[in-house]
Amino acid sequence: MTLLAHDRYCDEIAHQVRLLRAVVTSGADLSATVPTCPDWTLEQLVRHTGGALRWVELMVRTRAQEEIPEEQVPGAEGPEGEGDPAALDAWLADTGEMLVGALREAGPDAKVWGWAGVLNAGFWARRMTHEITIHRADATLAAKLPYDVAPDIAADAIDEWLEIVEWAQRTLPDDPSRELQRSGSIHLHATDNTPELNAEWVIDLTGDAIVWRRGHEKATVALRGPLTAVLLAFYRRLPLDSPELEVLGERELLEFWLERATFG
Incomplete structure (x- = not known):
């Protein structure tokens, strides 16, 4: 699958950081539970996201050839104290600048450790683009704010998610994605x-591992709706019964997928 340009990912990370900062400074309750990540408050979600960005920044900047433990990343835990949106905003701003700067300086082909076997900085530019894009959706849901995302980013996020499920099936013996072999196919259709x-x-589920491709084909079940809504439903951020979505065919197969495609 053709990737987006490295600079496009870098630009989007910077954009998503700005949008996440806007949630933090919107007056939202930082102690509110995140509906799609109920183990976290909004503040904990933001700290997790910023910490992940700082972890990647350190690996890219140092051209790490093996995983760096998260506890060795300076500032990854976020600002001292809790409930201070200004401090959280400033930390996020610095975090975004650091990561985007490191990725731009490295370029996509710089050798860097990666958990999926793609050992370059380009892997991390893409991964962090979608990490923050989806977690910003979590944040906006907690803050009861609107959410949208650029079409090219949304489509690439679905591609990457399918690649992650493929990787989990090949690599993680106990991952629920190993159970996805089943008669039938899934069609995602952005209206x-x-x-x-x-x-x-x-997405073809009939083999030993999933096989997927872009295109319009009849399938056992189809998920239809605006691209952003399809993205969020496929990432289990939006219920299938949402008014902007339509499920045609064997809904149970789509639910079977969503229950097992859980990595990340």
């Missing part, structure tokens, strides 16, 4: 699709 974007996917 605001364009020929240039090609935001449709077919």
